[in-house]
Amino acid sequence: MSARTLRGAAALVGVADAASPTGELDTHGRALEVAMIHEALADAGLTLDDVDGVAHAGSAGGLAEFLGIRPRYLDGTMVGGSSYELHVEHAAAAIAAGLCDVVVGVYAATPRSDRTRPGGQRRAMPPGPNPMLEWEMPYGLRLPMGAYALAASRHMAQYGTTAEQLAQIAVDTRRWASMNPRARFQEPITVDDVLASPMIASPLHLLDCCLVTDGAGAFVLASAERARDLARPPVYVLGAATGGTHQMITEMPDLTVTGGAVSGPAAFEMAGIKHDDVDLLMGYDSFTITALLHLEDLGFCAKGEGGAFAADGRLGPGGSLPMNTNGGGLSYTHPGMYGMFLLVEAVRQLRGEAGERQIDEHRVAVAHGSGGVLSTMGTVVLGTEETL
Amino acid sequence: MSASDLKLIEPPVSDASAPFWDATRERRFVLPYSTATGRAVWYPREVDPAAPDQPFEWREASGDGVVYAASVHHKPGPGRDPEAGPYVVALVELPEGVRVMSNVVGCPPDDVVVGMAVRLVWHPLSDGRHLPQFTPA
Numbered sequence: 001m002s003a004r005t006l007r008g009a010a011a012l013v014g015v016a017d018a019a020s021p022t023g024e025l026d027t028h029g030r031a032l033e034v035a036m037i038h039e040a041l042a043d044a045g046l047t048l049d050d051v052d053g054v055a056h057a058g059s060a061g062g063l064a065e066f067l068g069i070r071p072r073y074l075d076g077t078m079v080g081g082s083s084y085e086l087h088v089e090h091a092a093a094a095i096a097a098g099l100c101d102v103v104v105g106v107y108a109a110t111p112r113s114d115r116t117r118p119g120g121q122r123r124a125m126p127p128g129p130n131p132m133l134e135w136e137m138p139y140g141l142r143l144p145m146g147a148y149a150l151a152a153s154r155h156m157a158q159y160g161t162t163a164e165q166l167a168q169i170a171v172d173t174r175r176w177a178s179m180n181p182r183a184r185f186q187e188p189i190t191v192d193d194v195l196a197s198p199m200i201a202s203p204l205h206l207l208d209c210c211l212v213t214d215g216a217g218a219f220v221l222a223s224a225e226r227a228r229d230l231a232r233p234p235v236y237v238l239g240a241a242t243g244g245t246h247q248m249i250t251e252m253p254d255l256t257v258t259g260g261a262v263s264g265p266a267a268f269e270m271a272g273i274k275h276d277d278v279d280l281l282m283g284y285d286s287f288t289i290t291a292l293l294h295l296e297d298l299g300f301c302a303k304g305e306g307g308a309f310a311a312d313g314r315l316g317p318g319g320s321l322p323m324n325t326n327g328g329g330l331s332y333t334h335p336g337m338y339g340m341f342l343l344v345e346a347v348r349q350l351r352g353e354a355g356e357r358q359i360d361e362h363r364v365a366v367a368h369g370s371g372g373v374l375s376t377m378g379t380v381v382l383g384t385e386e387t388l
Numbered sequence: 389m390s391a392s393d394l395k396l397i398e399p400p401v402s403d404a405s406a407p408f409w410d411a412t413r414e415r416r417f418v419l420p421y422s423t424a425t426g427r428a429v430w431y432p433r434e435v436d437p438a439a440p441d442q443p444f445e446w447r448e449a450s451g452d453g454v455v456y457a458a459s460v461h462h463k464p465g466p467g468r469d470p471e472a473g474p475y476v477v478a479l480v481e482l483p484e485g486v487r488v489m490s491n492v493v494g495c496p497p498d499d500v501v502v503g504m505a506v507r508l509v510w511h512p513l514s515d516g517r518h519l520p521q522f523t524p525a
Contacts, residue, residue: 017445136433136489138399138519141477142465149459150479157457157502201477202460202498250431250479250489254455 007269007371008388009096011227011234012088014044015344016216017335019182024113025214028120030066032108036218044220045231046102051220053094053103055087055339056317063106073100079244081284082369083107085378088221089240095223102226108216109335120367131318132248142201145209145287147249147373152289154255156203158304163203165270165307166288167194168206170330172316173285178325179199179317179357184211185331208288210329210338219347235347236388238364239381249373256304259377260297268299271381272363275300279319280349280365282342285328294368298379322359325349339369339378346382363387397467398513404434407446412518417451417511420444421486430486451508453480453522456487460497476500480522494523 016039018025018032029034033056041047052075054061060074073094077086084105091103114120135138141147150263157160171191189207197206221303243259243266246252268274275298283294292306300321315323324330326345329338346365348354364387369378401409419428424439428447436444458478465472465477476492478500482512491502493509506522513519 008494131431133397134402135398137397137466138479139489139491139521140396140461140465140468141489142461142463145463146459146461146465148478149461150457150477153459153502154457199460199462201463204459250487255479308395 006089006092006240007238007270007272008224010092010221010223011236012219012343012347012382013128013222013227013230013232013234014040014046014220015044015214015218016040016043017341017344019184019213019215021182021184021186023184024213025110025216027108028113028117028214029108032110032216033063033106033218034067035214036108037104037106040104040218040220043232044222046220050102051104053091053100055091055103055105057083057087057107071100071104077252079376080371081286081337081339082371082376082378083238083337084219084343085367085369085380086242086376088219088237088343089242089378091221092237092240095221098249099381101223103221104218105221105340106218107337107340109337110214111212111336112214113223117164136248136250144373145201145204148287148289149204150249151255151293151374152203152287155289155292156335158256161292161307163195163205164191165311166203166208167191167287168311168313169288169291169315170194172313172319173324173330175316176325176357177331179355180327182334183199183327183332184213186358204287204289210286210334211331213276213335215335215341217344219340219343233351234385235350235382236385237380238273238338238383238387239267239269240379241266241270242376242378244376245277246375247372251270252374256293258293258297258374259371260379263377263379264298264368267379267381271383273381278321278366279361279363280325280346280359281323282321282346282365282367284338284342284368284370285330286334286338286370288330290374291323293374294370297377298366298368306314317357325354325357325359337371339371342367343371345379350382352385394511395467395469395472396519398515399519405432408432409517411446412510412520413516415448415518417439417508417520418446419449419486421447428484428486430488449482449484453482453506453508455492455500455502455504455506456481456504458492458500460500478522482504492523493521493522499524
């Protein structure tokens with residue numbers, strides 16, 4: 001093999017997502033997935049006939065069968081919310097290796113409307129040996145927020161991070177959401193609002209926690225060669241990497257350090273970028289602490305300094321490091337596995353299509369997904385054609 | 389609320405964890421040690437990933453611990469009674485070199501802080517087993 005790099009081999013050529021201020025969507029399941037796929041393909045100027053690869057966190061084969069296509073590449077990687085960053089990484093590698101040319105990835109979940117839809121309720125835990133059931137559930141750990149609360153408690157004790165600093169992340173994210181007409185919550189909030197919201201699992205308040213909404217999205221990733229003459233400007237994968245550390249929170253080696261400390265530097269190196277080059281950080285914000293850990297582990301600031309780094313508002317509109325410009329999982333949408341929306345917003349910003357919330361400089365974006373309970377991190381560095 | 393009123397999900401017993409739970413009937417807190425590495429392994433696994441053909445050696449732990457991380461759950465997790473009030477979910481580091489999840493009981497929840505020394509206590513389960521919890525030392 002030649003150099004261990006994916007830089008420029010593949011590009012995101014089409015994206016789609018769906019969300020609503022009501023938090024609910026009218027369709028669900030495969031119908032919603034197929035709608036997203038068609039929208040993303042139309043965005044790219046492609047059709048299902050062009051697709052020779054599928055990625056789906058759970059049933060890639062089932063999706064291909066439903067679509068009536070016979071892919072030569074299937075990825076069923078399921079690691080929670082960062083699955084979609086891993087799907088892009090794997091698909092870019094497959095394309096670089098010549099295994100396929102055009103891969104569609106899709107996600108749809110409707111936890112909010114499922115509450116009232118007959119048969120829509122979540123299924124019970126699967127049978128079989130389950131360490132989490134044996135060693136965590138008897139202690140009343142409330143997932144997912146309990147795990148993140150433990151991480152936040154450790155970060156506060158070890159580095160002096162404050163509730164106000166975490167709250168600022170929610171405040172800045174809401175400022176972005178106020179410019180997204182599809183965001184679930186668009187009314188500005190203050191640090192005091194966050195601190196006055198009910199304590200869920202200390203030190204996390206309600207407004208430190210992501211939403212529960214319906215939502216869906218899709219991407220089309222094509223080889224650089226195919227990408228050149230499609231409908232929209234290609235957004236190239238410049239670098240991608242994964243870092244896994246554990247599955248259940250008890251087993252996380254250090255609750256203040258995620259696998260992003262591995263995936264981030266690796267993806268940045270592959271992309272050949274430095275932190276100053278990053279115009280947009282889409283950092284998975286399941287909770288405020290999640291986003292804070294990304295800032296440190298990706299190296300935007302030193303370990304332990306994330307609180308002070310976030311506290312000056314630099315992550316919001318007009319700030320030096322725009323983060324989660326769609327309003328994030330905290331205010332835009334969070335159907336359970338949010339990583340797809342990181343990619344979609346990054347592409348829209350890099351193409352200059354983000355409307356009122358469009359950032360001025362838009363050449364390089366980082367989509368950084370977190371899956372499980374800070375378990376599996378996937379970093380994807382994206383860039384416009386001029387960054388190649 | 390007394391400890392015996394606590395509602396919780398009683399942990400299932402697997403082949404891997406049977407020696408652990410059997411010992412709790414006698415209020416003994418035992419840890420599996422890898423004979424390959426000499427180190428305690430948590431959680432109890434079906435086989436030792438370092439030496440799949442060698443059984444674990446079970447040794448009794450000191451019962452000491454230090455709070456590594458702690459969260460007062462105001463909104464209860466599965467199995468817990470919402471009427472029972474906030475409780476502490478903690479990760480506790482044991483001097484034996486492993487970290488376990490537990491509850492810290494016997495003090496006001498907000499008194500539990502990272503770095504606090506804690507000591508093993510037992511909560512009786514319905515079938516004669518006991519659930520290990522911790523209390524300020």
